[in-house]
Amino acid sequence: MTILLYELCGADEEILFSPHCWKTRMSLAHKGLEFQSVPTSFTEIPGIEAGKAKSVPLLKDGDTIVGDSFEIAKYLDKTYPDTPSLLGGKEAIALTNFVINWSQSQLHPLIGGLCMKDIHDILADVDQTYFRKDREAKIKMTLENLHDGREVKIDMLLKALLPLKLLLKNQSYIGGDTPKFADYVVFGALQWLRITCTIPVLPQEGEVAEWFDRLLDMYEGMGRAAKAGV
Numbered sequence: 001m002t003i004l005l006y007e008l009c010g011a012d013e014e015i016l017f018s019p020h021c022w023k024t025r026m027s028l029a030h031k032g033l034e035f036q037s038v039p040t041s042f043t044e045i046p047g048i049e050a051g052k053a054k055s056v057p058l059l060k061d062g063d064t065i066v067g068d069s070f071e072i073a074k075y076l077d078k079t080y081p082d083t084p085s086l087l088g089g090k091e092a093i094a095l096t097n098f099v100i101n102w103s104q105s106q107l108h109p110l111i112g113g114l115c116m117k118d119i120h121d122i123l124a125d126v127d128q129t130y131f132r133k134d135r136e137a138k139i140k141m142t143l144e145n146l147h148d149g150r151e152v153k154i155d156m157l158l159k160a161l162l163p164l165k166l167l168l169k170n171q172s173y174i175g176g177d178t179p180k181f182a183d184y185v186v187f188g189a190l191q192w193l194r195i196t197c198t199i200p201v202l203p204q205e206g207e208v209a210e211w212f213d214r215l216l217d218m219y220e221g222m223g224r225a226a227k228a229g230v
């Protein structure tokens with residue numbers, strides 16, 4: 001039975017921009033598993049699979065439904081042990097958890113600050129209304145206020161990426177010689193930025209740029225071929 005991947009889209013269903021959904025897209029490609037994408041807008045999420053999800057990605061594999069990109073990665077390694085390991089074993093799962101928390105606490109707020117208004121602008125009207133209300137309540141300011149003077153966050157983001165840059169001086173991937181889920185975690189964050197941000201932010205040269213380029217080219221260039229909102 002075909003694996004279904006519910007993933008976040010903009011007003012244009014081809015614009016798939018969620019960092020967490022990109023983690024799962026890359027995970028499925030890493031495992032060599034075919035899947036059918038189900039583009040899902042913010043306001044459609046509560047209606048999918050009989051209300052089983054509050055967020056995407058959501059994976060449906062036969063009768064099994066799994067949410068959360070990390071849980072999906074664990075499920076894929078357990079269910080498809082004969083395909084390339086995604087997490088890299090039990091010890092690596094614990095370390096991967098650090099990478100997830102680092103990315104979420106250090107990169108996501110800066111990326112959100114850089115592209116939240118841009119994300120709003122690529123959504124359908126009904127999703128714009130939901131997104132503005134939900135996010136403005138969370139950030140306690142308007143999207144426009146967050147957007148104003150956002151350029152200062154570019155330098156902050158480049159500084160936040162320093163641990164990755166230093167790591168990549170000695171190895172090709174966070175996973176070592178080959179990419180693992182931990183790579184896709186950070187890739188997802190930068191791909192989110194690449195697809196949504198209306199100003200150039202990503203490093204153009206150096207270790208992080210080269211690593212990101214390699215990942216964009218993997219799996220027949222799936223990441224590079226992604227349609228951007230800008």
Ligand SMILES: N[C@@H](CCC(=O)N[C@@H](CS)C(=O)NCC(=O)O)C(=O)O
Pocket residue numbers: 008018019020021042045054055056057067068069070
């Ligand atoms: N920890 C979850 C986070 C998933 C998540 O936050 N997804 C966002 C899209 S990037 C979402 O569905 N948000 C729903 C909303 O904001 O209403 C994972 O790794 O999958």
